[in-house]
Amino acid sequence: MRTITLTLIFILTGLTAFAQEAESGSSFWRDPLGDPLFPFYLVTAFVFLTAFLVVIVAVYMLKVLNVFIRKAAEERAEKQGIQYVPQPSLWTKFWNSINAFKPAQEEKDILLDHNYDGIKELDNHLPPWWKWLLYGSIIWAGIYLVMYHVTDTLPLSGDEYQAEVELAQAQKAKFLASNPPAAIDESTLEYSADEAIIAKGRTVYVTNCASCHMPEGQGSIGPNLTDDYWLHGGSIKEIFAVIKNGVQEKGMIPWGPVLSPEQIRDVSYYIKSIKGTNPPNPKAPQGELYTEAAPVEADTVVQADTVKSSI
Numbered sequence: 001m002r003t004i005t006l007t008l009i010f011i012l013t014g015l016t017a018f019a020q021e022a023e024s025g026s027s028f029w030r031d032p033l034g035d036p037l038f039p040f041y042l043v044t045a046f047v048f049l050t051a052f053l054v055v056i057v058a059v060y061m062l063k064v065l066n067v068f069i070r071k072a073a074e075e076r077a078e079k080q081g082i083q084y085v086p087q088p089s090l091w092t093k094f095w096n097s098i099n100a101f102k103p104a105q106e107e108k109d110i111l112l113d114h115n116y117d118g119i120k121e122l123d124n125h126l127p128p129w130w131k132w133l134l135y136g137s138i139i140w141a142g143i144y145l146v147m148y149h150v151t152d153t154l155p156l157s158g159d160e161y162q163a164e165v166e167l168a169q170a171q172k173a174k175f176l177a178s179n180p181p182a183a184i185d186e187s188t189l190e191y192s193a194d195e196a197i198i199a200k201g202r203t204v205y206v207t208n209c210a211s212c213h214m215p216e217g218q219g220s221i222g223p224n225l226t227d228d229y230w231l232h233g234g235s236i237k238e239i240f241a242v243i244k245n246g247v248q249e250k251g252m253i254p255w256g257p258v259l260s261p262e263q264i265r266d267v268s269y270y271i272k273s274i275k276g277t278n279p280p281n282p283k284a285p286q287g288e289l290y291t292e293a294a295p296v297e298a299d300t301v302v303q304a305d306t307v308k309s310s311i
């Protein structure tokens with residue numbers, strides 16, 4: 001019982017590992033019916049199953065046939081009044097022929113004439129199965145050489161790898177073409193204090209914006225970007241839009257044609273992140289006071305606090 005349980009556990013762990021490995025790769029395990037090769041697998045499985053059944057039936061038929069042959073031989077022997085000597089079975093004949101055993105009675109024919117302290121040597125031939133393997137591999141080597149190195153009919157593993165890489169790249173290109181990365185624009189942009197993006201935004205800011213808005217955002221030609229007052233709105237969407245489209249008549253360049261959408265997003269994040277940093281010599285507030293809309297979770301937080309204090 002324990003052995004069976006252990007074997008089961010073993011098989012199951014093996015299967016899960018295999019499934020996990022397969023999950024990351026081929027689409028077959030995720031969606032077998034949708035796999036383009038599914039009909040091929042189905043036909044292959046069917047062919048194997050049929051072959052297996054045919055072999056079983058053939059073996060059974062041979063056994064039945066053997067019984068009839070034996071019966072007939074026995075009857076014949078009885079009629080002729082001689083003793084029935086059973087013939088060796090097909091399997092025994094096959095076994096003997098592939099091994100070419102010398103029966104013990106004939107061993108004297110192949111006995112070599114030397115004798116070391118009573119130890120004698122038989123001059124046995126190599127068993128035929130061993131020779132077939134050798135000849136088979138010689139023939140296979142010839143076919144292999146011609147197919148892989150002379151006519152180049154079949155790809156070597158290096159070429160196979162190359163072909164797979166090319167296929168994967170083609171699939172990737174196809175995938176990217178049908179799923180383009182979401183466009184970055186003012187209609188969908190949301191702010192999050194993502195440090196990597198803010199760091200990139202800082203670089204964009206220092207290079208392009210510091211000349212008018214000053215290195216710390218305190219403002220000079222352009223307005224102070226660290227206070228709560230905004231000429232064109234202080235939400236991330238409005239900041240993105242004003243950077244992209246500019247306010248040409250007031251001296252703010254449209255950055256849309258100069259910077260990529262990602263760069264404009266990065267620098268918008270950066271501007272959001274420097275709010276309230278109170279740099280020295282700030283430019284006087286311009287525009288209207290902007291307050292962030294209350295976060296949606298505020299309610300839940302209050303409730304949680306109430307619950308805590310009531311305990």
Ligand code: HEC
Pocket residue numbers: 204205208209210211212213221222223225229230231232233239242243247250251252253255267268271286287
């Ligand atoms: C040539 C000077 C100049 C440069 C360079 C410049 N700005 Fe401006 N920026 C201005 C001016 C002037 C304004 C005010 C526009 C107005 O009065 O409507 C402004 C306004 C803004 C506003 C809106 C502020 C508000 O109160 O609504 C933002 C945001 C802004 N700039 C960001 C940037 C960013 C980001 C860069 C760099 C990519 C940049 N600016 C580069 C001059 C500049």
